[in-house]
Amino acid sequence: MGLFTPSMTGTTPSDCAVLFLSPWGFEEMCTRKLWRDLAERFAGLGVASLRFDYPGTGDSLDHMEFSGGLPVWEKATEAAATELRRLSGTTRLILVGHGLGATFSILFGRQLGAVEGMVLMAPVVSGRSYLRELSAWSKMVDDGLGLAEEQRLTGKTSIAGLVMPEDVAAAVRKINLQATDAAPAGSILMVHRPARDNEAALAARLEELGAIISRQPYLGYDELVSNPTIATQPEAVASRVTEWVGALAAAAGPASGPQSSPFPAVLKGDDFFEEPLRFGPNSRLSGVVCMPAGARRGASVILLGTAYDRHAGWARSTVDTARCLALQGIASLRFDAANVGDSPPVDGAAGQVLFSEGQRDDVRSAFDLMAERQLSPAVLAGRCSGAYLAFQSAIDEPRCSGVVAINPFTFVWDRDEGVDEALRYNPRSLGDYRKRALSLDTLRRLASGQINLGRAAVNIGKQLGRRAALMAPGLLGRLSKYGRLRHAVLSAFRALAERRTPVRLIYSGTDVGLERYHAYFGADGSGMTAFANVTVEIVPDADHNMSPPSAKALVQRRIVEAALAAD
Incomplete structure (x- = not known):
């Protein structure tokens, strides 16, 4: 491609x-x-x-x-x-x-x-040195994700869930550019x-x-x-x-021949075929439509990206999901929002596009494309910021037939919270801090000075403070900022309930998004029982990216179920 x-x-x-x-x-x-x-x-x-x-x-x-x-x-x-x-x-x-x-x-x-x-x-320059650095880099990424030893890819050349084929790794190990002779x-x-x-x-x-x-x-x-x-x-x-x-x-000097127009390209797999395309205003959005090789069934799925990851997804998870859907007869679109990956920014827009209202325009363009291609109705699915975008877009997009939100960071963005700071110093959930505190590896890293204890203490304080503030508005009504946030979240869920839009929330067991979920709907989630259109599933032993194969397979099954139920 x-x-x-x-x-x-x-x-x-x-x-x-x-x-x-x-x-x-x-x-x-x-x-x-x-x-x-x-x-x-x-x-x-x-x-x-x-x-x-x-x-x-x-x-x-x-x-x-x-x-x-x-x-x-x-x-x-x-x-x-x-x-x-x-x-x-x-x-x-x-x-x-x-x-x-x-x-x-x-x-x-x-x-x-x-x-x-x-x-x-x-x-x-040296393939051997590169692979050593890659191994160390991979461990840092896995540590950051909080993956347990049994959840990590071992015995392979890999990083962030991406595996280099063994024969390629063996060839890379032999590279020595200093031996170049011409x-x-x-x-x-x-x-x-x-x-x-x-x-x-x-x-x-x-x-x-x-x-x-x-x-x-x-x-x-x-x-x-x-x-x-x-x-x-x-x-x-x-x-x-x-x-x-x-x-x-x-x-x-000038080109010796004329430029040719690219012909429509189709990538053919065993169970799917994919077409890269540009769409939206001025064709500014870049994406890939994945179609089943056999008969179509169910609603289509619009797969929304996470943060600034390209539309292939973390560890190619979005590619895998699209092709899994095609195997079940379900069409999909994965794409980069403006100023992400292969899609240029919108003129005059702020450089930071995550959690912005402007991204909803890109989702509307995606629904327009699906309608033009007779691929409606469509379900929205996304993780983290993509889950937030799916939830928010569903509220004002009547063409949305369902939402699968995986580890949503929040449901309504607090405009007093800087996106850049939140991304750079995103605190973990209290459950994750508790789990890590009992780990021998954490004790070793603490002893060696690899953990910023001050930063961890600040993050824990933030989580406790936010939890207390979000639970207080029941008494304070809308007089506080957190009261208004709570009201906005509940109003959003009510709007989707009135439209009977199915919403599936999927969390990993220690995800930071659970802090806000519990603050809004109670420690046991009982507050969610008011919304019959919402199902909530918590996946133990999974990280924020749903890296373990069992967690990834579960997410794919839930997206398939949502697509088939929405038809």
Whole structure:
């Protein structure tokens, strides 16, 4: 699956086009928005581009034969280069790679024909060192999620639920770019991390081999790849990469052939077929419609994204869910809201779009698309911020036939609560703190200074204070802010009950969203009995992302049930 961006109307198309080579895993999730931003900047300079998912990643097909390691991804890269030349009318390429993608630029570049230049962003110089770092990084992600040892992927090369095929990992382990014996391109921009001596050494080695090397410190790397939810785009680096690519493309002159229009692309699996598309005002939203290969049944499902994760979902969970639905005869749409992943921002809108009313416009556009394609009625499903968006959109969207909300952080946003702060310092539930306090691993991390005890104490205080404040409004009515919040939440549930819109709430046993649920509906949830259209299910031994296979399967079953019941 790939996304082609032509040169912008009014520009002179360059004879150079950019092929993006993505990193793998968690790093790919964090850089997806950067790729879209760069593609748009290049288009404004007359430079077309293509970004794509390797087989077994993102929106591409699974169950590939990876015997030999990297040949499958190498062949996919060659196919992408051929397609980019056909679409752009160019003869020459500039490769822009990040992490493993930068490494692939060097390893695969000679097989791609005329390559004018390369941008190597934080390349993997030593595969062995990379896999060690990946293992440590994976443990940090799992610790942050609160996964128990038995819930973690062990004995595999993995991170954030994404597993690298064994043969690929074995091939990556053998990578040593210092052994490169020929310059992969005449001009190279090395975007190097200041503390990585091996990246500086690689630049020197490529210079020895005859390449013209330009250097750019990778300022803001850690802020970009630490977490897709709070990733900060490296503006200085993006500007430098754009400037360097623009100069190289301008020197190449105009394109030698006309640009071709991409034909409708359909990805065919055993039980489904998928079509990537753009929709909404000015076709600004990017998504994928997944259709069953057999007869359709039930309502369709609009799968809403979580935070700033691309529409493939955390650990590709949304891709898996869409294809699971297709196996049951259910159609679906997964898409990026504005300023998320592959969808550009709305002009004049605030940069922080999570929990904003503007995202409801994107959901309305999704319902419009389903109606145009005769895929109505539709059910909304989402996790965390996507669950919040599903719930809120259902209130003012009569075309919504049901809601499946997984671990909703809240039901009505407190406008006094800053979204950025809430995302960066999101407190855990009191149940989760209690569970962690009894863990030997927590004691070890506390002794080693890895836990910020002060921050934990502040977060626990916030949870206790909010719980007390939300339970008080029964006496204070609407006189306090928390009273008004409580009234707004109950009014929202009443509105959906009057419309008889089925709502399924699914929580993991220690999720932070349970704090607000219990504050609104009681410690035993008895307050929810007033709403016959709502079912509540609490899943023990699951994290916020529903990572364990049993939890993921349960969520998929509930979405299937909601779709079949809503028809």
